[in-house]
């Protein structure tokens with residue numbers, strides 16, 4: 001199976017005048033954050049940007065990349081570089097994709113659709129969140145290669161109803177997020193005033209008035225064209241409305257989920273099954289034993305257990321036990337060089353969250369395509385400078401563990417004294 005989008009072809013949807021102005025000064029994925037901070041009301045931006053408690057995991061997700069350096073090669077004729085890759089038996093144009101993000105259609109107008117269409121056009125995977133506001137059926141009709149991520153409902157029968165629904169919708173790859181057995185402490189959301197469902201208040205109104213471009217271009221436009229958004233895909237039925245004075249969203253009831261439940265899902269789901277949110281090698285081994293097709297090593301972008309290590313630190317041990325099971329990874333990836341470091345350590349693909357959310361927010365589908373193009377260009381340039389033409393040439397010995405190098409030098413200097 002493969003996408004029709006040709007590998008490495010420049011993609012591009014025409015942005016509106018406002019979107020082009022916003023995108024004109026975005027030169028790398030990290031630039032999207034400042035633009036989104038200006039565009040979005042504080043609680044909404046805070047929801048996307050924030051992480052759990054002291055944000056230790058969030059910081060480690062970026063810090064880890066500085067601990068690896070490259071040992072690049074020269075004079076190797078790198079004129080025929082290709083970024084294409086095979087993942088779960090499917091050919092993709094790049095070794096990265098869009099991670100699942102709940103309520104993306106609140107940050108950007110029809111945000112999930114913008115991300116899914118941009119990914120489909122570019123030939124990269126996009127994972128629709130179970131906590132999304134657009135029906136999975138509509139997304140699959142527009143972008144038939146989209147993957148679906150589920151937060152499992154509490155009751156087994158409801159889990160199976162959801163699985164049957166997404167299968168009927170045409171989903172071929174089901175991702176189950178398993179790092180969310182309990183609700184994390186995201187006090188940062190409370191500080192910035194974010195809550196789901198959103199509660200109408202003077203503060204919310206004021207935030208809206210002071211960010212007119214989001215209020216008119218995303219919020220009011222959504223209500224005008226599609227009515228009140230609901231959590232459409234948490235279960236087989238439509239869930240709570242996004243804006244409500246008294247409805248509550250039920251995040252509880254997942255504490256009891258275990259590998260036995262997973263076995264039942266594996267028996268029921270005939271497509272590719274991926275588990276997201278693992279770090280421990282024993283869990284990776286368990287996933288393999290349960291017939292899972294792939295895992296995504298992840299600390300949820302630092303949004304779950306604060307202090308959980310960067311998945312990059314978990315990758316080498318995970319590779320030792322994964323065998324032929326695909327090991328994917330997310331959390332903190334922003335640069336082509338970050339992606340290359342993970343692939344060199346054995347990852348099959350990398351997923352990226354926040355920057356694509358910001359991109360859809362400020363630039364719609366064209367914004368997401370701009371983000372994909374930026375990362376693709378970095379990746380192609382990095383491959384050339386590294387001295388490779390295929391991603392399969394990446395090997396762990398192209399990386400130097402700078403932390404270990406420094407430690408051994410200090411040790412040598414100590415013994416010489």
Ligand SMILES: Cc1cc2nc3c(=O)[nH]c(=O)nc-3n(C[C@H](O)[C@H](O)[C@H](O)COP(=O)(O)O)c2cc1C
Pocket residue numbers: 047048049061099100101102129130131149177276298299300301302303330331332333351352353354355357
């Ligand atoms: C706004 C937001 C919403 C998210 N919602 C979900 C979700 O619904 N399901 C899920 O499995 N992960 C969710 N995540 C986690 C991402 O899938 C991913 O693991 C994380 O964003 C990767 O880190 P990065 O943002 O640093 O790239 C969310 C992340 C963000 C930023």
